[in-house]
Amino acid sequence: MATNNQLAKIHIAKNDVGLSEDDYRSFLNRITGKESAKLMTPREANAVLDEFKRLGWKPKTTKPKKLKYQDLANRTGMASPKQLRMIEAMWMTGSRIREKTPTALRKFLNNKFAISDMRFIEDNQVGRIVRSINSINRGIA
Numbered sequence: 001m002a003t004n005n006q007l008a009k010i011h012i013a014k015n016d017v018g019l020s021e022d023d024y025r026s027f028l029n030r031i032t033g034k035e036s037a038k039l040m041t042p043r044e045a046n047a048v049l050d051e052f053k054r055l056g057w058k059p060k061t062t063k064p065k066k067l068k069y070q071d072l073a074n075r076t077g078m079a080s081p082k083q084l085r086m087i088e089a090m091w092m093t094g095s096r097i098r099e100k101t102p103t104a105l106r107k108f109l110n111n112k113f114a115i116s117d118m119r120f121i122e123d124n125q126v127g128r129i130v131r132s133i134n135s136i137n138r139g140i141a
Helices: 004-017 021-032 042-054 081-093 102-113 123-137
Strands: none
Touching: 004 042, 021 042, 081 102, 081 123, 102 123
C-alpha cells in the first residue's frame, strides 16, 4: 500500500496539473492498472509521481523554518541561539510572570543584569538568568 506521503503528493499533483476526476482515474489506470491511488503499492505510486513529473509537474519545496535567534550563532563567549530560545520560552510560559512580552523580558534583563537586549547575553550569564526566572516562578523573588 502506498504511503500517506505518496498519496498526498499524488493528490497535490493531480490538482496542480488540473486533471478532472475522470481524467485522473484514467491516468492512474494507464500507469498502474488501478483506478484508486489507495490501492497502489509504493512502487506504483512512485511510477505515478514520476509520470506527473515527466508531464511537467514540479513538487513545491518548502524552505526549512528558520529558528529564532539563529542569526546569532557562532559568537564566541555569547549565549547560543538555543539558550536564548530557552530563556525566552521560560519567560513567556512562566506561571508567575504577569507580563509575558519581549519588552517585559528586556526590562527584566536590563534591571536585574544590565543587559539591554537578548543578543547581548553572554554564555556565562545564562545560568544566573535561568535561576532568576525560576525563582520568580517559584515565588521567591
